[in-house]
Amino acid sequence: MTKKLWFLPIVCLYFIFGWAAPSASAGAPADTNLYSRLAVSTAGTFFPQTASSVITTSADTDTYYKEASGKSGTSLKSALHRIISGNTKLSYSQVWDALKETDEDPANPNNVILLYTQESRAKSKNGGSVGDWNREHVWAKSHGNFGTSAGPGTDIHHLRPADVQVNSARGNMDFDNGGSEYPKAPGNYYDGDSWEPRDEVKGDVARMLFYMAVRYEGDDGYPDLELNDKTGNGSAPYMGKLSVLLKWNKQDPVDSKEKRRNELIYEDYQHNRNPFIDHPEWADEIWK
Template sequence: MSRSRRSAAGGITLAVAAVVATAFPASAVPAPAGPAAVRSTPSTDAYYAPAEGKTGAALKEALHEIVDDHTRISYSQVWDALGETDEDPADPDNVILLYTGRSRAKSDHGGNLGDWNREHVWAKSHGDFGTAAGPGTDLHHLRPADVQVNSIRGNKDFDDGGSQVGGAPGNYTDGDSFEPRDAVKGDVARMILYMAVRYEGDDGFADLEPNDRVSNGSAPYHGRLSVLKQWHREDPPDAFERNRNEIIHSRYQHNRNPFIDRPEWVEAIW
C-alpha cells in the first residue's frame, strides 16, 4: 500500500503488524479470498443480464436500473440487520467491527464508549441524506463500527496517510481523510462505488458520485477515487463480503452490490 503521505511509516510497519496480529486473532477477521476474480453464479448471470457487454456510462446506467428500487428498511431495523450481515463466523452472538476488526457482542450497540454503532461508509453529510430510508439505511454501505473510531472517521473522505488511530491499529487519519485497515480497504471502495451507481438523483436524493478529491464536505461526492480503485484491486472480495451481499439480497433489500459479484466492472466504468 502507498504510504507517501505518512511520516516515518517504514520504521513502524513491523511493529504495527505485530500489534495487529496480537489484537485481532485470525479467527475474528475473515481472510481475503485472494487475487482471483469473483465468479458470478448462474443466478447472478441472470440478474446482471441487462448489463452484459456494456462499458462506461452505459454500464453504469444499466447497473443503476438493476439495483434501483430496492426494498427499504427503517433506521431502527438496521441494528438487527447488521447483526446478520456482519455476524462473527466464530461467534453468532457477536459482530465484526469494520475498522478495528474486533468481535463485539451484538447487544453492545448504542452511543456509549465501548459500544458499536451504525457507520455510514458513504458519509451521510456527503449528499445530506441523513438517516432517511434509502441512502441513510442502505445496508450495502452501513457497517458496525466502534463508536470512538467512527467518531474519529467522522465524515472524512478516504485516502492514504495520516497518523495511526489510537486503539485501531492499521487505520490512519489526518485533517481531511481516513485510511482503513488493509483487510477492508476493498470493502470500503466497493461500498462507495455501489452508492454512486445506486443513487443517481432520480428518487428525491442527491446524485452521488466519486471524485478524486478530499474535503468534499456536504457536496454529494466522495473521494479519493484513484485511491479507492487501488484499494479495490489490492483487496478483492472475500467470503465475508460475499456473504453480506447474499444476505442483503435475499433477506433485506433484494438488490446486490455489483462490484462484489463482478469486480472488473469498476475499471469498466471508472
C-alpha cells in the same frame, strides 16, 4: 478344484480395496459435508462450520445482470443503476437487526465484527456510549445531506458496525492513503480530511462506495452521489479519493465474508445486490 479357486483371494482383495473405496479422484478431501466444503474462503481463511458461514448464491447473477452484459462506461453505470434500484428500504431502527446478521462473527454468533478494528463485540452492545458499536455510514451521510431516513441513509450495502469512538474519529472524512495511525484502531490512519482503513477492508470500503455512486443517481428523490478524485468534499454529494479507491479494489480482493453479506442483503433485506462484489472488474470499466 484348486485350479478353479486360485483367484478367490484376488477377488476378495478387489472387493475390500477396490469397490469399497470412494469413487472420488485421488487427493479429494475425505469430508464432503456441505458446510465443510463451503467453509473455506477464497482467501484461504477457515471459518467454523456453522450455517451462518456458508456461502450460497441465491440469485442467477448472469440473469440478474443481463441488461449490463457487454456494456462499459456510462452505459454500464446506467444499466447497473436500473438493475439495483427499486430495492426494499429499511427504517434506521431496522438497520440494527440487519447488521447483527450481515456482520455476525462466524466464530461467535452472539457477536458482530467491527469494520475498522476487526474486533468481535457483543451484538447487545449496540448503542452510542463508549464501549458500544454503532452504525457507520461508509458514504458519510453529510456528503449529500441524506440523513437517516429510509433510502441512502439506511442502505445496508454501505452501513457497517463500528466502535463508537472510532466511528466518531473517522467522522465524515473522505478516503485516502496516509496520515497518523489512530491509536484506538491500529492499522487505520487519518489526517485533516481523509481516513485510511486497515488493509483487510480497503477493498470492502471501495466497493461499498462504488455501489452508492451507482445506486443513487438523483432520479428518485435522493441526491446524485458521485465519486471524485478529491478529499475534503464537505457537504457536497461527492466522496473521494477515486484513484485510491480503484487501487484498493485490486489490493484487497472480494472475500467470502463480502460474498456472504451480499447474499444476505439480497435474500433477506433489500433484495438488490452490490454489483462490485459480484464483478469487481466493473469499477475500472465505469471509472476509467
